[in-house]
Amino acid sequence: xxxxxxxxxxxxxxxxxxxxxxxxxxxxxxxxxxxxxxxxxxxxxxxxxxxxxxxxxxxxxxxxxxxxxxxxxxxxxxxxxxxxxxxxxxxxxxxxxxxxxxxxxxxxxxxxxxxxxxxxxxxxxxxxxxxxxxxxxxxxxxxxxxxxxxxxxxxxxxxxxxxxxxxxxxxxxxxxxxxxxxxxxxxxxxxxxxxxxxxxxxxxxxxxxxxxxxxxxxxxxxxxxxxxxxxxxxxxxxxxxxxxxxxxxxxxxxxxxxxxxxxxxxxxxxxxxxxxxxxxxxxxxxxxxxxxxxxxxxxxxxxxxxxxxxxxxxxxxxxxxxxxxxxxxxxxxxxxxxxxxxxxxxxxxxxxxxxxxxxxxxxxxxxxxxxxxxxxxxxxxxxxxxxxxxxxxxxxxxxxxxxxxxxxxxxxxxxxxxxxxxxxxxxxxxxxxxxxxxxxxxxxxxxxxxxxxxxxxxxxxxxxxxxxxxxxxxxxxxxxxxxxxxxxxxxxxxxxxxxxxxxxxxxxxxxxxxxxxxxxxxxxxxxxxxxxxxxxxxxxxxxxxxxxx
Numbered sequence: 001x002x003x004x005x006x007x008x009x010x011x012x013x014x015x016x017x018x019x020x021x022x023x024x025x026x027x028x029x030x031x032x033x034x035x036x037x038x039x040x041x042x043x044x045x046x047x048x049x050x051x052x053x054x055x056x057x058x059x060x061x062x063x064x065x066x067x068x069x070x071x072x073x074x075x076x077x078x079x080x081x082x083x084x085x086x087x088x089x090x091x092x093x094x095x096x097x098x099x100x101x102x103x104x105x106x107x108x109x110x111x112x113x114x115x116x117x118x119x120x121x122x123x124x125x126x127x128x129x130x131x132x133x134x135x136x137x138x139x140x141x142x143x144x145x146x147x148x149x150x151x152x153x154x155x156x157x158x159x160x161x162x163x164x165x166x167x168x169x170x171x172x173x174x175x176x177x178x179x180x181x182x183x184x185x186x187x188x189x190x191x192x193x194x195x196x197x198x199x200x201x202x203x204x205x206x207x208x209x210x211x212x213x214x215x216x217x218x219x220x221x222x223x224x225x226x227x228x229x230x231x232x233x234x235x236x237x238x239x240x241x242x243x244x245x246x247x248x249x250x251x252x253x254x255x256x257x258x259x260x261x262x263x264x265x266x267x268x269x270x271x272x273x274x275x276x277x278x279x280x281x282x283x284x285x286x287x288x289x290x291x292x293x294x295x296x297x298x299x300x301x302x303x304x305x306x307x308x309x310x311x312x313x314x315x316x317x318x319x320x321x322x323x324x325x326x327x328x329x330x331x332x333x334x335x336x337x338x339x340x341x342x343x344x345x346x347x348x349x350x351x352x353x354x355x356x357x358x359x360x361x362x363x364x365x366x367x368x369x370x371x372x373x374x375x376x377x378x379x380x381x382x383x384x385x386x387x388x389x390x391x392x393x394x395x396x397x398x399x400x401x402x403x404x405x406x407x408x409x410x411x412x413x414x415x416x417x418x419x420x421x422x423x424x425x426x427x428x429x430x431x432x433x434x435x436x437x438x439x440x441x442x443x444x445x446x447x448x449x450x451x452x453x454x455x456x457x458x459x460x461x462x463x464x465x466x467x468x469x470x471x472x473x474x475x476x477x478x479x480x481x482x483x484x485x486x487x488x489x490x491x492x493x494x495x496x497x498x499x500x501x502x503x504x505x506x507x508x509x510x511x512x513x514x515x516x517x518x519x520x521x522x523x524x525x526x527x528x529x530x531x532x533x534x535x536x537x538x539x540x541x542x543x544x545x546x547x548x549x
Contacts, residue, residue, distance in 0.1 A: 057101075057245050058238075064100035066117070067157045068172065070237050071096050072230040074162060097234055099241055103156060109244040111274030116174050117156055160233075170233060171272070235262070236269045243282050244275075256290050256297055260308070263287060267311040276311060284314035295522040299324060299532060303332035307340060313547055319540035320521055326351040327534035328457060343546040351538050358514060359458060359535075365511045366398055366465070369504060386493060390500035393481060394508070397473060401461045459515075459534035466516040468509040473501060 055062045072095040106113035115121055158172040239249035239262075249266070252258040263283045270279035287294055298305045298317065302324030309317030325332050329352040337345065371379045371387050379387045464471045475498065482489050482497055517537040518524060524532055542548070 057247065058097075058099045058241065060100050060102065064102055065155050066099075066101050066103050066106055066113070067155065068099040068101065068237075068241075069096060069157075069159045070099075070234060071160055071162075073170075073233075095230065095234070097238070101241065101244075105244055109275055109278045112172075113273070116158075121174075122154075122156065160237075169272070232265055236266050239266050240269055240273070240275070240279065243279055249282060249286070251286050253286070253289065256287075256293050259287065259290070260297070260304075263312070264308055267308065271311060276313065280311065280313040283308075283312040284317065287312075287314070288316060292523075295320060295520070299520075299522055302328075303335040306332075306336070306344075310340060310344060310547065315545060316521065318545065319519075322348070322351070322540050322544070323520055323536050323538045324532075324534075326355060326538045327459060327532075327536055329355075341546065347544050347546060351540075351544070355535065355538060358537075359462070362462070362512055362515055363398075363402060363458075366508055367395060369394070369507050369511070371500060371503060386488065386497055387500050390497055390504055393473070393478075394501065394504045398461070398465075402458045404456055457534050462512050462515045462535065463533070465505075465508045466512045468505045473505070 054060075074094070103113070103117050107117055108114075157175050159175055160170050161173045162168070162170045235250065239251065242249050251262050251266075263286065266279060267276070267283060270276050290297075294317075298320045302321045305317055306321035306325055308314075309319075309321055325336070325348060329348065336348070369391070371384075371391055373379060373384055373387075377383060379391060381388045478498055478501060479494060482494055515535055515537050517539075519539050520532075520536045522532075524536075
């Protein structure tokens with residue numbers, strides 16, 4: 001049973017209270033309805049989100065005026081379609097990456113885009129748009145200037161051209177830009193919606209797909225293996241444009257060998273588009289983060305890193321590699337000649353000549369070293385035979401290690417054996433041993449192929465002299481030498497002979513100090529002689545950075 005107010009005053013109070021509560025109830029009902037509508041709208045979109053026009057890297061929909069399209073190699077796809085095997089008759093799907101960037105940023109970072117978008121070389125279209133409708137005019141900003149600015153706009157378009165045969169270096173070519181959609185028309189087509197990344201599948205999905213694959217269903221439907229060159233091209237162009245917009249490039253930060261390859265291809269691309277001034281500092285910053293591992297890699301491959309340091313305008317990498325190249329010159333000449341500018345080759349050759357002159361000057365000082373007697377006289381065979389022998393042994397060791405041994409007088413044993421038989425087999429055996437003994441010093445086959453001998457590098461010898469002590473002419477060697485004269489071999493003479501040889505070593509170590517300087521960032525440590533046998537005393541000065549000329 002429902003009771004009602006008896007009086008009119010009571011009824012009016014109920015109506016007033018109901019009307020005061022009505023707005024809140026209605027607003028909450030409308031809010032819940034709108035929330036349900038938005039949830040339904042989001043669920044109807046792919047990926048669960050509504051479409052929003054993109055205006056950020058790599059596609060600036062509203063402000064971009066340079067369209068760049070990177071495509072995969074069509075010649076590689078045709079080659080894959082003719083492949084024999086499990087991927088026969090399977091054509092690789094074409095891959096495409098689109099960029100819509102700004103002429104101002106591209107022209108500031110690259111001379112190629114600066115020239116291509118200039119008035120002389122530009123192929124952009126001045127798009128004259130149709131007059132907007134009345135409803136579009138209502139949405140436009142007021143004023144004739146806004147109408148004139150929106151009615152005319154330039155746009156450039158570039159596509160990646162792979163050439164006719166696929167062997168050419170792919171290059172961006174400018175083409176006639178297609179008219180861009182006018183935002184003021186009522187029926188302007190919208191860009192395709194952005195599909196968000198779907199949620200990862202469950203484990204059951206993977207198990208189901210594994211069961212299908214085990215049945216070997218669809219043998220020819222599997223996609224062909226990816227083309228590594230295509231992946232490198234897409235990566236390099238993406239890194240190029242990312243650096244233009246001050247984004248960090250996607251380069252390997254763990255494996256320095258892979259990082260070198262990626263940096264090298266990116267620098268070659270930047271060189272092709274005249275953008276080394278922008279790309280080089282980012283490459284320099286990325287590689288220097290490897291610190292000690294980078295310097296060890298430079299010691300292993302100095303010519304390669306010299307070319308990379310030159311392209312990247314890296315003073316540290318360039319100087320480090322230059323010291324290694326000059327120290328073992330002309331070992332890396334074949335890897336550099338014709339691949340670097342002549343100005344860089346002139347710097348290397350000048351530094352190598354300066355190092356050779358310094359080595360010759362110091363080598364002359366070493367041969368002139370002498371000892372003196374207690375009265376201050378120069379040691380001679382007549383006044384101190386044992387001291388003179390110590391100097392003679394040092395000079396003999398220095399001469400053997402700083403010059404090539406003479407060519408062998410004896411003929412090659414194989415040639416002599418084939419031309420004239422020997423009656424005494426023992427004599428033939430001794431002849432072979434003598435010949436191979438000479439060959440062990442680096443002269444084997446000198447007559448047959450004299451150009452096969454590696455260039456003589458005396459850096460290791462000077463390093464041994466600079467270290468001194470037991471680095472060369474050890475105690476056992478001195479003992480064996482003194483035993484060649486039995487009348488002189490006594491314990492006292494051996495100790496005196498060792499002291500005199502040690503004095504000669506100290507004088508020699510002082511003479512080679514200019515060659516012992518190390519301008520490398522690499523810490524040679526105690527194993528410097530074994531790891532870097534050449535000299536590292538070359539100093540790279542400001543005038544040696546050829547890109548500053």
